[in-house]
Amino acid sequence: MKLTRLWTSFARQVDARPHATALVARGRHISYGELADLVTEASARLERLDTTGGEPIGVPATKTPRTIALVLACLRAGLPVVLPSATLPDATLQRLLARAGCRHVLRADDPGPARTGAAPAPATPARAGAAPAPRGPHDPNDIAFVLTTSGSTGLPKLVPLTAGAFERFADWAAERFDLGPGAATLNYAPLNFDLCFLDVWATLHHGGQVVLVDPDAATNGRHLLDAIDDNAVTVVQAVPMAHQLLADAADDAGRRLASVRHALFTGDHMPARCLARLPAVFPNGRFYNVYGCTETNDSFVHEVDRDALPADGVPLGTALPGVEAFVLDEDGAVVTGPGRGELVVATPFQSAGYLGTDPAAPSPFVDTPAALPPGAAARFYRTGDLVRRDGAGVLHLEGRNDFQVKVRGTRVNTAVVEQVLLDHEEVAEAVVLAVPDPVAGHLLHAVLRRVPGAGVGTLGLRQHCARHLPTAAIPSTLRLSETALPRTSTGKVDRQALDRILRSPRPEATAVRKEPAR
Structure with a gap:
């Protein structure tokens, strides 16, 4: 892999502005010069390894300056870096790194001698041979980052992205959201998540400041509020839940975040009630709905008019420069006018295919x-x-193909049901699962967490659903959780864990209370 522009542009920032803040972590300000010193330490660890084969280096994605330095050191050395979640079970991590072809893993919390042989290397190194042959602008020998999917359906998939794909995205993001010197971005997402291409790597690429949110405080609205306020953050990119936490904390403290110029929400449905609160939280902010997948990076962006907020959902918006997008109906025909279908995209920022998968297996990457x-x-x-x-x-x-089920002969999309539940002002989180049933085909089971102090019960929620959904789409069972719903390593709701909760014979042990439909 050639030296990436991310490394060379970072080095230029170090030369020109060594005392400018690059990172803020747990209240500590780390300058570009100090981060460069950490990169030098990380590079010394790399030099003690046998990297002649060019295999990727595994770097568990703990959110620390040393992890960021390890990634920069790999890019400086021209080595691909695999960023798995640091919260993966050890056995899963080993399988994932083996699939990626890693012979070495470096951990940010282990600054001593590098650990070698952390995962057995497969016969074909992941650097070039494990991914499907690329079609289009991507060179498999130019892989810079390997991200992971959520793993909500099993072992996470490995998503390789080239240096060129990243650089094209970083240039677009920097121009659109003013990520250069003087900018400060809030990094809310885990470092293994694709959102970090904007709020960490593109920001460092163009000389801005990154404020790392402590993962242990990610659900503490006051912590988020202080992180933005204390560091004059100009760009906030986060899932809707984080914006809800910020709105609650801002109201409780009677504070507003005047420094924010760009507020992005992504990764989930933005409830209308939360969106309506954002103009007060960010009085000088512009609002954007950003859509994309880990495999393609961002594909669409829609700027929301803060003076005319939509009450019925935010559209996907406009395709990013160079993005091609089509809608295909159930028969595979292109939908040219009004209609529904599956979205297919090609972006200048996308992966060529998964690493370590069977080339003969069905793939969403298609000619x-x-x-x-x-x-x-x-x-x-x-x-x-x-x-x-x-x-x-x-x-x-509107939803996902794999969330469509038949309930008593009626086609239902569980994602639509979730959105309706989330639009209720007293629901903080909602997931709807379809459980096979010999009579109905499927029955819908909802797991919900209410906002603090909410009084709505299952009867009120069923009435809410009845006003917005056909009868077949009203969940037959509602379970109210007293705690936050379980999440995967990339922050998405862990549907497998919830399915186990639903099937648990002792729901009281999971802090989830079952209330049958009435």
Whole structure:
């Protein structure tokens, strides 16, 4: 792998502005010069390894300056870096690193001699041979980052991204959200999540300051409020839950975040009640709905008019420069006017395919579908997301292909049911699972966490659903959780864990209370 522009531009920042703050971590300000010293230490660890084969280096993604320094050291050495979640069980981590072809793993909390042989290397190194042959602009020998998917359906998938893909995205993000010197971005997401390409790597690429949110305080709204206020953060990118936490904390403290110029929400449905609170929290902010997948990076962005907030959902918005997107109906035909179907995209920032998977296995990475017009990109990604194109040609996200089930003969999308539940002002989190049933085909079971002090019960929630959903889509069982719902390593709701809770014979042991439909 050649030296990435991320490394060379970082080095330029160190030369030109060594005393400027690069990172803020647990209240400590680390300058570009100090971060460069950490990179030098990390590079010394790399030099003690046998890296002649060019295999990727595993770096568990603890959110610390030393982890960021390890990544920069790998990029400086021209070595791909695999960023698995630091919270993965050890056995899962070993399997994942073996699949990636890693012979070495470096941990930020182990500054001593590098650990070698952390995972057995497969016969074919992951650097070039394990991914499907690329189609389009990506060179498999130029892999810089390997991210992981959520693992909500099993072992996380490995998503390689080239230096060129990152650099194209970083340039777009820096121009759109003013990420250069003087900017300060809040890093809320885990470091193994694709959101970090904007709020960590693109920011360092262009000379801004990154404020790392302590993972142990990620659900503490006051901590988030202080991190933004104390560091004059200008860009906030986070899931809707974090914006809800900020809004609650700002109201409780009677504070506003005047430094924020750009507030981005992504990764989940933004409830209308939360969106309505953001203009007061960010009085000088512009608001954006950002859509993308780990495999493609961001694909769409929609700037929300703060003076005319939508009450019925935020659209996907406009495709980013160079992005091609089409909607395919159930028969694989292109939807050209109003209608519904699966979104397929090709972006200048996307992966060429997963690492370490069977090339013969079904893949969402596909050659140009036959239904697309001549001149379309050579390689597309089938997102699995269902969208609706309205009469004005605007796309709206409606759910996922794999969340569609039949309930008593009626097609139901569980993601739509979740959105309706989340739109209730007293619901903080909601997940709807479809459980096979010999009579109905499937029954819907909802697990919900109410906002603190909420009084709504299952009857009120069923009435709410009845006002917005057909009868078949009303969950047959509701369970109210007293604690936050379990999350995967990338912050998504862990549906497998919830399914185990639903099937548990002792729900009281999981802090989830079952209330049957009435």
